[in-house]
Amino acid sequence: MEQDSNKKNNNSTLPIALGVGLLLSLGFNVYQFVDNKQSIETLNNSVKELSTVSSEKSQLEFDYKNLQDEFEQLKSSIVDNDGLLSNKEHNISIQQQEIDKILNDANASKADLAKAESMIKSLKSEIATYKSEIIRLEKENAILVKNNTLLTTERDSIQTNLNTERTERIAEREIATKKEEELSTTLSISNHKIQPLKVRNNGKEVTKDRAKKVDKIRVSFDIDRNSRAQSGQKEIYVSIRKPNGQIGKFGGADSGLLKLHSGDEVAYSDKVNVNYQNGAGQTVTFDWEDAAFEPGTYKIDIYQNGFKISQADVVLR
Numbered sequence: 001m002e003q004d005s006n007k008k009n010n011n012s013t014l015p016i017a018l019g020v021g022l023l024l025s026l027g028f029n030v031y032q033f034v035d036n037k038q039s040i041e042t043l044n045n046s047v048k049e050l051s052t053v054s055s056e057k058s059q060l061e062f063d064y065k066n067l068q069d070e071f072e073q074l075k076s077s078i079v080d081n082d083g084l085l086s087n088k089e090h091n092i093s094i095q096q097q098e099i100d101k102i103l104n105d106a107n108a109s110k111a112d113l114a115k116a117e118s119m120i121k122s123l124k125s126e127i128a129t130y131k132s133e134i135i136r137l138e139k140e141n142a143i144l145v146k147n148n149t150l151l152t153t154e155r156d157s158i159q160t161n162l163n164t165e166r167t168e169r170i171a172e173r174e175i176a177t178k179k180e181e182e183l184s185t186t187l188s189i190s191n192h193k194i195q196p197l198k199v200r201n202n203g204k205e206v207t208k209d210r211a212k213k214v215d216k217i218r219v220s221f222d223i224d225r226n227s228r229a230q231s232g233q234k235e236i237y238v239s240i241r242k243p244n245g246q247i248g249k250f251g252g253a254d255s256g257l258l259k260l261h262s263g264d265e266v267a268y269s270d271k272v273n274v275n276y277q278n279g280a281g282q283t284v285t286f287d288w289e290d291a292a293f294e295p296g297t298y299k300i301d302i303y304q305n306g307f308k309i310s311q312a313d314v315v316l317r
Contacts, residue, residue: 243296
């Protein structure tokens with residue numbers, strides 16, 4: 001009877017044990033399922049975070065690369081750098097080194113990237129300031145170049161004027177010296193005489209003042225001594241102007257135009273060649289004959305070496 005009772009109890013306990021075991025197994029599986037799900041979610045979040053970090057890093061690297069290219073182009077465009085730009089370039093270089101350190105770190109965190117992003121914004125602002133400074137300096141340099149060009153042009157103009165004036169002064173001195181020398185070597189005359197003459201049948205010459213009775217006019221003068229005039233042939237030009245203003249010309253005369261040192265030209269009636277001897281005086285005489293002399297004043301000018309050296313006149317009634 002007792003054995004039956006124990007057997008009955010054993011049979012009733014077995015289902016309970018089986019049920020508890022089943023519940024425990026089920027609970028473990030549920031726990032394991034929940035734990036795996038949480039692990040998967042954590043993994044997915046980690047993957048998403050890594051993807052986000054990678055994307056942010058790529059964007060930062062892209063923006064940073066553009067800034068670097070812009071900075072290099074700006075530096076290459078500078079013709080004449082100065083101390084101010086060099087200081088700015090030094091500051092930009094320090095910022096680049098710090099940004100490079102973060103972006104080159106394969107394990108850079110989101111916080112690191114946020115710091116790099118802030119630094120890139122600061123670098124962008126610094127490069128913008130650098131660009132503005134370059135533009136300002138270029139404008140100032142353009143003004144300086146323009147001013148220097150004007151100053152150079154003005155200086156060259158002044159120098160050219162000075163050179164021109166110096167050349168003109170030298171030329172004037174040379175001309176003055178030459179003129180003085182020519183003037184000092186020019187012959188002078190004295191005892192300049194003009195005689196209206198009547199030639200009688202016997203050949204005797206007598207002085208007359210009536211035009212109808214005058215056969216010729218004799219011109220005579222003495223050449224004074226001049227120690228500076230060299231010996232040799234000297235050309236003396238004689239201009240005889242009639243009362244009507246015309247230049248008198250006569251047979252056998254060598255008439256023409258003479259250019260003076262003043263630049264003017266005068267007509268002359270005859271040219272006389274004189275063999276001048278330095279330091280010695282001599283008398284020159286020549287006659288002017290005409291078919292018919294008119295009443296009035298006859299003016300006689302004498303030229304030598306481009307200068308007028310004497311003038312005289314005679315009046316015929």
